[in-house]
Structure formats: C-alpha cells, structure tokens
Amino acid sequence: MMNIMKAIVDLIDTYSTNLGLPIRLINLAGEEKIVSSENSGTILMGDVRKILEIGRTSKEPHIVTLGEEGQMTNYIISSPIHSEESNGYFLVGGPFQKGIFHIKDEEKLTIVHKMELLTVTISILIRELDNDAYRERKAMIEKDFSSLSDEIDSVLNKTMCLNKLDFIGYAKKEQDHFSIQSTFGQRVDVLLNQTFFIGEGLLGQAVALGKQVYWNSTMKDRRAEFLNKYHLFPHHLICSPIEIDGEVTGLVFGGRFSETPISNEILYVQKRLSFFLAEREKVQMVLKNANRLTNNLQMLMDTLEIFVHSKDVKGLSNKVIHSYHRLSENSFVVFTLNGECTHRGLYDEHTFIAHQKFVKGSTEYTFHRSSERLVHQRIEWDNVRYGALTIKFPFDLTQEEKTALDFVCKLISIKYMLTNWKLQEPILVESNPDHEEIALYEIDKITDLHKVIEQLPITKREQEILDLILEGLNNQEVASYLNISSHTVKNHITNIYRKLNVTDRVQAMVKIYRIKYDM
Incomplete structure (x- = not known):
C-alpha cells in the first residue's frame, strides 16, 4: 500500500514539474490529500467552493477561469477519480503563473491531455489501493x-x-x-x-x-x-x-x-x-482484475513514451495493436488507418466484417456474442474518421479500461495529424490542358470540401476518384464503384499525386483537409 501511495505522490510531482503548475489531489469533501512539492501557488478561498462544484460534475479535464474581475485566476480541473473506499477525488492544477490568454492553443491542448493521462493513471493506482481490502480478506480465507x-x-x-x-x-x-x-x-x-x-x-x-x-x-x-x-x-x-x-x-x-x-x-x-x-x-x-489494471497502466506508460519519441504513427499504432492483443488474452484485434488494415490474432470473419462496417461509418459501438464483447473505437480528428480499432474481448471492460482505450486512440489520432499536417509554402501546380493554372493559396479560401475538389487542376474523372478516396475507399472499391479497371484507377491516382505535388493518398487527404479547414 505504501508503494502505491509513493507512486501517486511521485506521479503528481513529476507532472507538476513537467507542466510548471502546482497539482493537488482533492477529495470530494474539499480536503487536500496530496499536494505537489512544486507548490508555487495556493487556491483562493473564494475559488474552493466553485472548484468543488466543477470537480464533482466534470466529464473531462478542462481549464477554467474563476474569481472576480481584476482578480481572475486560472485552474485546470480533472474529471472525478472514483474509489470504493472513499467518496472519490479529483485533480486541480494551478493557479497558472501567467494568464490563460497568454497561453497558446497548442500549449493548452498539451496541458489538458497530460492532465487526462495523469487522471487515468491515478485512477488505476487508487483502484489498486481499494483492492488491498480484498487481498487481506483472501489471506484470512486461506488461513481458515x-x-x-x-x-x-x-x-x-x-x-x-x-x-x-x-x-x-x-x-x-x-x-x-x-x-x-x-x-x-x-x-x-x-x-x-x-x-x-x-x-x-x-x-x-x-x-x-x-x-x-x-x-x-x-x-x-x-x-x-x-x-x-x-x-x-x-x-x-x-x-x-x-x-x-x-x-x-x-x-x-x-x-x-x-x-x-x-x-x-x-x-x-x-x-x-x-x-x-x-x-x-x-x-x-479481484486478482485477475488487478493484474489487468496493472497491465493497462504499463501499456499507457509505454504508449505515451512511444507517442513522445516516435517520428510517425506506425510505431505507435503497432504498439497499441500488440498491447491490446495481449490485454484481450490473445483475442482477435483489427486496426485500420487511412485505408490500410492490420490485424493480429486468430482471424475472425465476423469481427473483421463488423470492423469494416464501422470504419465506413456504422454507428454500432459494441456487440455482445455469447461470452465475447466486440468493442469498436474511432480514430478521428475534428469529426473526421480516419480509421478504427476493433477488439474482441473475452470479458466486460471496466470504466478505467474503457477510458484507457479511448485515450490511446486519441494519441494515435494526434500523432497521425502531427505527422501529416506539415504546412508548406504556396506552390503553383502544373495545370491540365482543360483547366487554367491555379495557385494552391487561392484554393485555401474555399471551405467546402467538394468545392475544393472541383477547383483543383485535375479532370472530372480525377475529381470523382479523389472524392471517393477521401471517403475511405481503396483502389479496388473505387474501380468497382465507377465500373473501371483497378489499373485505370491507379493511373488516375498517379496523375492526381503529380498535379497536387504529393506522393501518396495520405498527403493528398491532408492537403485537401488543410485547405478546407484553413490550416
């Protein structure tokens, strides 16, 4: 038990130093249970009541501004951390050393995501503390x-x-x-x-x-x-x-x-x-669940480390696929990102078909079949779905496991966008004889996706194919839809890449969405 408490204190100190913020673990009665060693600020008495109200109902970590005009203070408040042995906790980071309006959006996003990871990790550790009561009961039973x-x-x-x-x-x-x-x-x-x-x-x-x-x-x-x-x-x-x-x-x-x-x-x-x-x-x-929670914690730590140090999304996604294959007791796991599909474990046709439907936009989230639980998780950004992760679990997921699964898929989405959203200088694209030359910076003014495609210096057929590619169809599916050969589709795609000055469909997709959202 002491080792777990020390781990919680060390985690809070580490994140406090990393974020440059004092962090507190507060119970729902308002008592401070753990305060980071980097305590460069105190919570104003007038803010305590409002922080408690927000902490009890918060669904995810977010930054809030409290106080009266002239004395505004910024905090980041986590979602509740549930505990069977107490009323629960939540994390409070702050006050910020500089005003919230002086913090860049990217920095805010980083703070929120790190606070979310800290919340998930501490939730797992507190669940381990709760399990100590069960372990003591086990010792008594084994003695009797x-x-x-x-x-x-x-x-x-x-x-x-x-x-x-x-x-x-x-x-x-x-x-x-x-x-x-x-x-x-x-x-x-x-x-x-x-x-x-x-x-x-x-x-x-x-x-x-x-x-x-x-x-x-x-x-x-x-x-x-x-x-x-x-x-x-x-x-x-x-x-x-x-x-x-x-x-x-x-x-x-x-x-x-x-x-x-x-x-x-x-x-x-x-x-x-x-x-x-x-x-x-x-x-x-209890021991099995504790082992699952420990494995989930280790998986989260490993995934975060790869997220920070890997240069592309492939290494991160491979780690997630391997981890969930092991965490699901070697069950079937299938993952799709930008049309490329990877799976691990004994092939299961039903799971694979359900995954494909989900990737193409099915609203189905979970499916129960006998003792199996089929769980889908989106890989998306800004309501645009780039893929999905489907896992056939032999057991029901705890809330902590669901949160961890959602979190690692968000990491994949972020890494994917960070890898591919590379801003370039405006360039002049080679025109088609049937079209006038048009600079990409002129297209940047267009916000409707289909209008963007219509204005690109490519033929009508190439516009059709590009539109289908953006919807997630592969070459064979595009060929079947347009009643042409896959070889013809490949030639059209090669021409599209050349005219847009890109090398693959990922770069083409990123460029179109960057134009659409004025990135």
Whole structure:
C-alpha cells in the first residue's frame, strides 16, 4: 500500500514539474490529500467552493477561469477519480503563473491531455489501493481453509471424504444454464459436462431458491428425473449454491445412495464449502482484475513514451495493436488507418466484417456474442474518421479500461495529424490542358470540401476518384464503384499525386483537409 501511495505522490510531482503548475489531489469533501512539492501557488478561498462544484460534475479535464474581475485566476480541473473506499477525488492544477490568454492553443491542448493521462493513471493506482481490502480478506480465507487450498477437484474430494458422502459434484454457470464440471464418487462420472437450467430438477430448484436445500427422500421425488435418467437414485441430496454479489454462479451438490441420514454437521460443512468457493472465486476475480489494471497502466506508460519519441504513427499504432492483443488474452484485434488494415490474432470473419462496417461509418459501438464483447473505437480528428480499432474481448471492460482505450486512440489520432499536417509554402501546380493554372493559396479560401475538389487542376474523372478516396475507399472499391479497371484507377491516382505535388493518398487527404479547414 505504501508503494502505491509513493507512486501517486511521485506521479503528481513529476507532472507538476513537467507542466510548471502546482497539482493537488482533492477529495470530494474539499480536503487536500496530496499536494505537489512544486507548490508555487495556493487556491483562493473564494475559488474552493466553485472548484468543488466543477470537480464533482466534470466529464473531462478542462481549464477554467474563476474569481472576480481584476482578480481572475486560472485552474485546470480533472474529471472525478472514483474509489470504493472513499467518496472519490479529483485533480486541480494551478493557479497558472501567467494568464490563460497568454497561453497558446497548442500549449493548452498539451496541458489538458497530460492532465487526462495523469487522471487515468491515478485512477488505476487508487483502484489498486481499494483492492488491498480484498487481498487481506483472501489471506484470512486461506488461513481458515489452509487444508482446502488446492484446486477445486482436490477440495471436493477432501470434502466428500470428510463428510463420508457417496458422491459430490460442482456445476458452474455458463450463460443461461449450468454445466457440471467436476464429479467424484460412485457412478457419478456420467454427469460430467452435462447441463441443466435454472429450475430444472432438484439441482435447478436449488439454484432458483438461492439457498442450501436438503432432500432426504429423493427416491420418490419426480424432480430427481435429471439424476434418474443417468441411472442415479440417491436417497439423500444436498445442494449448496455458490453466490457472488447476489447472483448464483455455481452449485456444490452431494449425497448418499444409502439410507444413512445426513447430519447437521455435514450440512454445515457443505454450506461452509460453498462460502469458501464463493470467496475463492471473488479473490481470483479481484486478482485477475488487478493484474489487468496493472497491465493497462504499463501499456499507457509505454504508449505515451512511444507517442513522445516516435517520428510517425506506425510505431505507435503497432504498439497499441500488440498491447491490446495481449490485454484481450490473445483475442482477435483489427486496426485500420487511412485505408490500410492490420490485424493480429486468430482471424475472425465476423469481427473483421463488423470492423469494416464501422470504419465506413456504422454507428454500432459494441456487440455482445455469447461470452465475447466486440468493442469498436474511432480514430478521428475534428469529426473526421480516419480509421478504427476493433477488439474482441473475452470479458466486460471496466470504466478505467474503457477510458484507457479511448485515450490511446486519441494519441494515435494526434500523432497521425502531427505527422501529416506539415504546412508548406504556396506552390503553383502544373495545370491540365482543360483547366487554367491555379495557385494552391487561392484554393485555401474555399471551405467546402467538394468545392475544393472541383477547383483543383485535375479532370472530372480525377475529381470523382479523389472524392471517393477521401471517403475511405481503396483502389479496388473505387474501380468497382465507377465500373473501371483497378489499373485505370491507379493511373488516375498517379496523375492526381503529380498535379497536387504529393506522393501518396495520405498527403493528398491532408492537403485537401488543410485547405478546407484553413490550416
């Protein structure tokens, strides 16, 4: 726990030095929990109440100006950082040493993005602090059940012998049914991998009731048909549901074929076993989530480092693809940027088709199929989509993981624009015989994209092809749309590049959008 707190303090100090701003971690009650060592300013008393109001409702970091005329002060306030052990926190940077109107837009954008990364990182670390309570609980459970610290099969076998049962089994919930995954004892191996629904037979009824049930005369009970059809006719049956957060996720069942009754002590041990298995599953879930959060934190750090030092977007995007392939437990990941598609993992046609539709403008964001979660994330800037990242997760994402995914895709978008938006001196483009010569700086005055294309010194057919390229179609798709050969399309594109003095479609696209937005 101390190591995590030190990491949070060091992060705040590092970002404070980097931004040249004092940074504070404040809880939602207004108490300052951590203040950066570079504390070159204090929050004015009159601003505290307004900062609290903004901090509780802020959706993303943004710069605000508070105070009265003549005493205006600028701060940057983060979105809330949620915590299960407290009411939550938020970050406050400032006051700024110079007025906000003297800070360039690029510098403001950098400050906001760095504050956003710091918020995400601290959120993950605070979540780790919350998990310490679960780890302490795990230690207590392992101490109480030190003899039951083996795998489930070993635990079941020991319990069967301890209780002198004839058989014992374990069923786990899978979507809308339960599957029997472990069995020990006389003749019950035939139940392995068999399934039952909630409410079906004695096992299903125990699940539906959500409490331990003991039947002492199942030989005459028609609800025992599920067992009877496998030639199992127990006289006594105990069913103990495994419940986590109000939901039955599993079932331990056992019994005797003889008429020897089952004592209250055995019922207690069986109930205690179901509780232990529930706690064991909770601990495994917490540790797994903690590991996921740690991996996400490392991925964010690595991605940011590559963002700062890489010269182009390719290295950054490759890192993201590789990271999410690993974070999604080696699931299928597909990424498209400016018409170029890359994928990693075992190919999945459904995921690939859904990704292509999303790239072309589908509004679908997530798709659930059995135990899979298909997540799409846009690569866009200024409402212009340049590509997308699609990942087939085998689990639901936490809010921190969703935020991290959104953040790294924003980094890709920023790196892409920084790489390609290189302002050039106005040049005179070679004209086509059917067109008058026109300087690109004259086209800069045009704001409508289609009008920009119409004014370019290229033929009507070349204008059609350029328009389709800007919509994201590749050469083959353009050829199919215009009913011409891909070779003809390639020739037209070569002419377009020559006339616009560019070398590829990325530069052509950037030049057109730069003209449109008067960049």
